[in-house]
Amino acid sequence: MPLHDNTWAHLVFEWDPQARDAAAGTVLIGLGDSNDDRQSSGVALNHKGYRQAQYGSVSELIVRADQQQWARWRQKLPDPQHLQRVIIEDFSPDTCLALLLFLQHLEPAGTAPPLSEPWLAYISAWESGIYLDGDTVERSAACLLSALGHAYLPEHTSTNNSWVREGLINCLALLAAMMEANPQPTAGIEPLHTRQYSQAVASLGYERQLYRQVLQRALTCQLLVDLADGRRQTVVDALFINEASPSGMLKILARTDRQHTWTRNGFGLLAIYRPQEAGSGNDMVVSLDPVQGTRLDALWHRLEQRENDAWHGLRPRETPRFLESYRLPGSHQLRPEAPTQPWYDDQGRHTLIAAPKRLPTGEPGTRLDWHNDILPAVWECYFSRYLPPAIVPFSVPALAGRTGGKSIRVFRHHQAALADPSIDPMMRMIDTPTFHAWLAANSNPALVVKSPADLPAADSYHSAWYGDILAVSHRHGVTLYCRQDDQAQLDILLGATVAVADASQAYDSFLTRSSQQLDDWLNDLLESQQSGYRQGKIRHLSQWTEMILHTKAQALKAVNHSSLLGSDALHNRLTENLSCQWGLSEQRRALIEQIDRLDELMRQAIAKRQEKRQRVYGALFSALGLGVAANHIWQPIKEIKTVNLYEWQLMMFKENPGPSLEDMQAIAADAAQYEIYTLVILLVFGFIGFVLFWFFDVSAKEE
Structure with missing residues (x-):
């Protein structure tokens, strides 16, 4: 349908993600329930939860719908002139193409232009979460449309829907121009000389800047996510974001981010929390990159169980939303325990999980909290459940009472007899920053890791391999992880750790004893200066010299670096690293420099006092x-x-x-x-x- 046709002039466009019922002359795109359209006066176009078949997009639902379905739709809307209102939930490519296709199918036979199957497949893949355009987002039709659409979303909720008409008309114009100029969308969009294309490119640049800012405040980690077969797991980078303003390109920019990911394969798991959209079902979303062949079945089942527990048996189940995960095998019916508003399962694919929508009473469909329930569930399903029996704590009785005030933990990798190490999921995690952070947290009594948010910051600990033993140290202690059983090497590194810990404790004890003395000297110096050098306990240079020499001797004795050196290279490497991590050398130099400066000031004060007397x-x-x-x-x-x-x-x-x-x-x-x-x-x-x-x-x- 041409965009300049008079059909567009009388249409009212509205943006309402909460819309469920379609009034007469109204079309809901991506909203409502297509299974109950017989009871509605308008048309609800929504492929999600469609009982008769599974479709990847609303556009595919429109094209593949059978004659009976089209008969019901034409009964309510015989032709485009009967359409008065269009309600949408977003400006996505699927929304735009679905509106064009629906209006074209309502045209009399022979007047609608032929359907472009490549574009239908392309947009259905995008709607299913499959990105086909590579890292150059400026040549992606879906990215250009998404960026342009999100440029029209207001920063604050507004009752004025004029921006909806402007945004949708411009998105439709850009889609029509790209479809006409590029028959194959996966080949890349060539530059267009249109206002909408230029605006879309500028919006993409803005989205990149927004992504960089969001990434600075986001939480990242590595997780073991199940592959499609359910028997194997792969390491993916996960990105957790609190999103204040919607971004049309956040998902794609994260999935194509090779620079900020440990796997150099982009963020395979994206979790977004939008507090301002609480209760909409779009406030808590966890998604995977479907191209990587991973699934979130375990997380969906864990969240559904947590949801049932949170409702204490009172979860509403009167009018259950159709969900593939609750479908009775071989039937279009749902199991009796299906809730009114379940956690969305992406039509049973479990590549996208979204929070339940509001109940018919207006009450939120979920009682789970992002920080207390969702993040811990993700952590349990894709990290902590793989720890035992692979990673087991190792007790070292010789450490009792000899930790020097530091927390020292030891873990060993337990390999089942005759098992292939290559299929052990945790063997692929031992080099990840997340595993190192978890080890660091285990030797920090102040930390209990229940979710990725509890992991210590990367700059708060230091990790290094010493043969087959990984040492993760921080200011509170050190954790040793043994990849292979090597008791001799472990004893050497434990000896080095205890020696440095004892030196650190001796240094701390010296600081405790000498801090009061230093304060007394400083107070004496200040009193002498304020009183014109007439007061002060220390009056003679010989007395001060004897005291300062005694203090320096105690400081040098507290941390004698040469006594920490041994004959083993790994022992000396760990000793050096722990000394730096716990600040022995630097703090000793700083203390001696402080004593020297105080010595100089006190000598000047005594000299001035004697000079004035003379x-x-x-x-x-x-x-x-x-x-x-x-x-x-x-x-x-x-x-x-x-x-x-x-x-x-x-x-x-x-x-x-x-x-x-x-x-x-x-x-x-x-x-x-x-x-x-x-x-x-x-x-x-x-x-x-x-x-x-x-x-x-x-x-x-x-x-």
């Missing part, structure tokens, strides 16, 4: 010296100005008549006055000497 003494002696000198100069002058002892004796005994009492009193008063002058001169010149010495001494030192 300057005070010098100033006092200078004042005394200048005062004495001034007194010597003043004495002759005083002798001239006053009657000295010799002259007073002559006056008393030689003069006749002798001096009168009044003259004697005047002479005494004059002598007393000059004595006062002498004292004043002594004090003044003493003060001048003190000031001059203090001033010139300080100025000279500054210069």
Whole structure:
């Protein structure tokens, strides 16, 4: 049907993922229940849960539907003019092609253009989760359509549906242009000179940027997922994301991400949690890349069991949703225990598992929590269930009381007699970062791993192989994993581990004892500086020197690196790595440097204290010296100005008549006055000497 036809003008387009019933003149695409369309006035086009046959997409349902089904649809919509409303759940390629095909089939015979089978197969594969276009997403028709469609989704819920019409019309225009220019979609889309194509390419660039940002906050790990035969498992990279805004390209960008995956095969398992869509059935989704041939049967059964337990026997079962996993063998009927809203099973393929939708009462169909139920279920099904009996803890009685404050754990790989190691699932996991992180968590008393979210960060531990023994160390301890039974090698590495742990404990004990002493020294130094160096317990340099030498000797004794070296190369390698991981060498150097800096500061404080004392003494002696000198100069002058002892004796005994009492009193008063002058001169010149010495001494030192 041409996009400029007047048929589009009168249509109302709505986006409602929760729609279930189709009113007269309405078509639901990807929504509702196609099995109950007899009771509905409109048409519900939904291939999911279709009882009569299995289809990979809504488009395939429309093309492959039998005559009876088409008779029922044409009874409700005889021609395109009777269609008034289209309700969609997304702008996916299947939604667009299904709308075009449905309207074309409603046209009178002979007026509809021929069907493109390659495009039908291509879009059905995309709807089934199969991506056929390789790593160059810019040449993928499905990726271009998805990116363009998601560009029209509003950031917030809106009652205005004008964006639905604009987005769907542009997606239909892009699909029609690509189908006309590219008969084989898997050959790659050549560039188109249309506005919609340019907008789609720009949206792809935006989706790449969004993926990089999401990847920085996402949780990744490796898991053992069942292959289709159910007997074997393969290692896949898993990506767990809390998605705030929908992304049309997240799934494809994750599956084609060779750079950030350990397997270099993209993320084979993608788990998405959308809190803002709680209850819609799209809030918790776990999917696999179907091309890798893996299945999630175990997870589906585990979640259904958890769901039943969470409802405590009250799970609604009145009107069960049709699901392949609950179908009675050889029948279109469901088993009696089928719930109203089960966990979706991807039509029995178990490559996509989605949460139950809302119940008819409006209550959420699930009582499971993402963090407390879904993530632990994934961890149990695809990691922890493979641990026993392959990975078993090994008790080392010799370690009792000799761990030096560190947690030391030992695990061994148990291989059944006559078993082929190549089919042991855990043998393919021992080199993965997830297994190393799990080993690190086992020697960390603060961690209990119940889900991938509990694994320690990759930069918090160090792992290295020492022959057939893997050592995973972190600041709390070390875990040794023995791939083969080699008791001699294990004893060597355990000896190295215990030696470094003991050294670490000795170092910690020294720090505990010396930290208070260092604090006292710092406080003494600060008090001395704040009080002008007049206070402080440490007053003599010899006393301080003796104390600092004793402290350095204790620090060197606490961690003597040379005593950790042995004659075995693996012993020395592990010793070196643990010393670095537990920070012995670096912390010892830092401590010695801290002591040296404190030593220098304290020596400067003591030196300044002594220097100030010496300057005070010098100033006092200078004042005394200048005062004495001034007194010597003043004495002759005083002798001239006053009657000295010799002259007073002559006056008393030689003069006749002798001096009168009044003259004697005047002479005494004059002598007393000059004595006062002498004292004043002594004090003044003493003060001048003190000031001059203090001033010139300080100025000279500054210069």
